[in-house]
Amino acid sequence: MSVLVLALLLSATPHAPQQAGSALLDPTREARVQALGKMLRCPMCQGLSIADSGSSAARAQMDRVRELVAEGKTDDEIRAYFVARYGEWALLEPPAHGVNWLVFLLPVALVLVGALVIGRLVRHSSVAQAAGAQPAPSPASADPYLDAVRAELKK
């Protein structure tokens, strides 16, 4: 029943009519089109590339990429075409310059800091063990409940 209601609702909701994409190019150039499409962000989707999105707007952008490849434009020129319209937001991988460097440097910096902290902790504990600083557990524990359990077990 719920499936029927959902189907009726979906059929009643206006939607963008699916249009066929432009004709594929030869395998080598089509591979370039797909690779470029994977790098470009779909403006109507959430974090999807135009090659991975099923939206009609993404299809329109893929058609444009195909057209630009067919015109003999280089990958840089095609990326520049989309950056000119949507800014660097259009690139799924931000180019390494300016504040974008943070994206590449922060993870490395955090891993290094983590490694440093772990290294210090390990060294500290091994030094303490070697010096015998760790006192042997006394048979009479400071915990009265533990003593009570031991006494019960001895009975």
Place this chain on the structure above:
Amino acid sequence: MLVLLAVAAAMGLLLFAFATLFGKDPHQVPFGLKDKPAPDFTLTRLDTGETVKLSALRGRPLVLNFWASWCGPCQAEHPTLARAAKHFGGEASFFGVVFEDTPEEARKFARPMEPSFPQLIDPQSRMAVDYGVTGVPETYFIDAQGIIRDKFVGPLLDMQELASRLHALQQATGPVGASR
């Protein structure tokens, strides 16, 4: 000591990242064509099949509205645009561009509305991609020299808002001959 310094440096980097990146809407798509020449187009009218070229429209401000029949907000804003076209038609040209739709559906949408301003068919949305459209409705304001001065994302429901943008368009003076 070294650990403390490293942690402080990492925290500093994080704070810098938050300070520079917070406050921006990650869903807002930047508009790179502001104050740039409007890309030329040649499209056909939905009603007459007549060809319309951007270069032939130069000399008057131009309002370009991207819409689709499947878009609810487009239906809501259309009466405002129709009134604006009637009211400001002497000062600026108004054109609608059908986005990701079929001519049949677009005609069905436009028919009940009174004939207000011409609608153009954009096959495969090539022109929309050229203009950096991110969805519908979107309305572009292009000055008499063919420079894109502004764009409004979403339904334009306020006549006053439209009037002030048109006024700004008339005030704007672009570099003559910069458009292609």
